[in-house]
Amino acid sequence: MTRRSVLRAGLVTGAAAGAAPLLSGCFGFDTTGGGGGKLVFLSSQFIAVEEAQRFRSVLRKAAPGASFVPAEPSAFATRVSTEVESGRVGTGVIGALYGELAQFAPDRLEDLSDVAARLSGNGYTRDMLELARFGTDKTYFIPWMQATYILAVNKKALEHLPPGADVNNLTYDQFLAWAKEARAKNGRPVFGLPGGPKGLLHRFVQGHLYPSFTGGQITTFRSDDAVRMWEYVRELWTYMVPASTTFEFMQEPLTSGQVQVAWDHVARLAGAPAAAPNDYLMVPSPAGPKGRGYMSVLAGLAIPKGAPRRSEGKKLIEALSRPEVQLDVLRQNAFFPAVKTPIPRDLPIGVRLEARAVDLQQRHGLLALPPARLGTQDGEMSAAFRNTFTSIVLDGDDIRATLGKQAKVIQELLDGARAPCWRPDPDSGGRTCRVA
Structure with missing residues (x-):
């Protein structure tokens, strides 16, 4: 397959x-x-x-x-x-x-x-x-x-950080450069994303990339900033472990050594440091041109x-x-x-590491929420974002054409549910959110 x-x-x-x-x-x-x-x-x-x-x-x-x-x-x-x-x-x-x-x-x-x-x-x-x-x-x-969602880092990867980069205050450009250097020095990719059947890759796109690069999620879906974001994602993906299309809980490939740096939900990263607590860091998601977008659940x-x-x-x-x-x-x-x-000190090591990263991310981040008021169509919204990723990144389809096609799908979902906008998009005053 x-x-x-x-x-x-x-x-x-x-x-x-x-x-x-x-x-x-x-x-x-x-x-x-x-x-x-x-x-x-x-x-x-x-x-x-x-x-x-x-x-x-x-x-x-x-x-x-x-x-x-x-x-x-x-x-x-x-x-x-x-x-x-x-x-x-x-x-x-x-x-x-x-x-x-x-x-x-x-x-x-x-x-x-x-x-x-x-x-x-x-x-x-x-x-x-x-x-x-x-x-x-x-x-x-x-x-x-x-x-929320953060990065888990095996300390082995720190030696490949770009000069001057602070792992607790990364930009997406630095994240890309780090992934590129880590692949070159290891002879293989060591960064991973949860793109498997039950993985949360769509949340990375919705709640982290879109806000960080465009300042929105729906109202900026096919903007010029979104096009530049997708160009970035295409390049970033070339430095991800190929098995990222199968990963669901990133703590598992981290524990096995298949991956050294991973983004995921805190509940799906917490188990990684259990066997080797001194080998890991948990850090905030990177920041883009519009800020450090992060999804709060x-x-x-x-x-x-x-x-x-x-x-x-x-x-x-x-x-x-x-x-x-x-x-x-x-x-x-x-x-x-x-x-x-x-937060007490007697927590599992993974949770204790996450607590600091979560605090840093919230203090210096741009809040995004998961889609709201979609009811049973929430899964279809997630599928629209994943389909956009598949078309642009895996299939190499034209970015603007893909965004135009998926914008129609998203608008139909919003119209059917009469769903107003949610953060970080501007308040639509109770009116149905419009894809722009």
């Missing part, structure tokens, strides 16, 4: 997984609108079996009366919509990314202003609280946890409209909002707390 066909297979696999009603766990609870069984906590996060098991260990201590049910994002959206619209809600609490919750707000979510008032001392940022209100004067979700806790046992649901949300519980999630699954709390 060629590199191109592997990446294309990933798109098909990802679409199929997203389309199936894949709910892990037929636990015997009542899904018809209340009654017996445990309180159902449905989540689009921690879908991987190992992550789900680790989170259940956290949940058993924090709220033993809840049953955790992870679901693929499209199945999550379908289930919540179906239950609320039918008036037969069996789910007590939902946990999902901001963009996934936005599709239900405000009409299909319960008002959680009373919970927010009780948790007002938790130190949530102004941005988080603003997002939780969805432009209203009420709160519809409680910030749960956050994550904010997850929230909400209650669907008409949910059963709402008082229990609110207690579950408050339990998961305790600092010690959020730190336990950090230890287990490398998602950082949404509450303000000191």
